[in-house]
């Protein structure tokens with residue numbers, strides 16, 4: 001799918017045709033222009049040629065039925081992954097923003113093979129459209145979009161924001177901006193730019209994983225450039241401008257970041273933050289990176305420290321581990 005071509009195609013047509021074309025894609029969820037029977041045969045053929053709607057993909061379903069991973073083939077033959085997570089009334093799509101990732105976090109599989117390129121707006125929209133079509137067949141809709149797949153969203157800032165604005169538009173999915181969440185490993189320029197966007201109520205998540213500089217340095221190279229004091233400053237500034245609660249993601253790693261001392265450091269970091277927050281603890285999904293997940297006993301112990309220091313937290317229950325669709329497991333695989 002190529003949205004630029006779509007714009008070019010509809011540019012010369014009357015307004016009602018433009019509406020019909022957008023409706024065919026985003027409201028009816030057609031996967032072929034043949035189904036747009038309100039168009040003439042010639043128009044359907046022209047659209048099919050310049051702006052085909054088919055999305056080359058393969059699906060993998062988790063045993064509990066809650067998670068579906070899609071392996072999508074891009075026009076240059078490269079593959080990306082997208083995940084649909086069903087939870088209660090929510091249908092969240094976890095979108096990839098880059099092919100690979102240059103940030104090199106030690107516990108994450110996404111960056112292991114380096115970085116190839118940023119994804120285009122069309123390629124991100126397509127990830128959401130694919131699941132929107134699947135859900136439509138069940139009379140359901142995409143309700144939330146999280147930029148938490150492969151890649152660092154703030155290194156592809158312009159396209160990520162454009163994707164949100166595009167899908168926010170009534171002529172497409174009309175999704176409110178507050179239904180989008182962006183997770184960053186700590187690219188401060190992106191946090192700053194986001195705080196200055198108009199009409200952009202997206203949720204910001206920051207991947208912290210340790211509030212001790214020396215430790216964070218070892219698992220997240222970004223910390224060497226933007227240490228915790230600078231991160232706290234940027235987040236406080238963001239909160240001052242937006243008044244939006246910040247989600248702090250904290251992956252639990254065995255023998256690494258779950259001691260009493262780690263909870264004390266986290267408390268100190270939060271004290272420095274002049275912002276409403278919630279810490280989201282996520283037990284590590286094991287990849288080939290060598291780090292281990294803590295036992296449930298160890299997780300319980302860390303939670304008791306968080307309670308002791310009155311840290312506001314929730315635990316994310318990860319699904320999709322059995323189909324390699326959980327956080328940090330998305331890679332640039334060619335098959336399965």
Ligand code: SAH
Pocket residue numbers: 107108109147148149150151152153183184185206207249251282283284285286287327328329
């Ligand atoms: N690149 C962005 C967004 C994608 S990663 C970021 O890092 O924030 C989404 C979340 O999954 C991040 O919090 C990331 O740190 C976390 N993650 C990465 N690898 C993981 C793993 N193996 N287990 C659990 N979470 C992981």
Ligand code: SF4
Pocket residue numbers: 101102103104105108109110111149150151152185207328
């Ligand atoms: Fe990139 Fe996020 Fe993985 Fe770090 S955790 S390597 S920033 S995708």
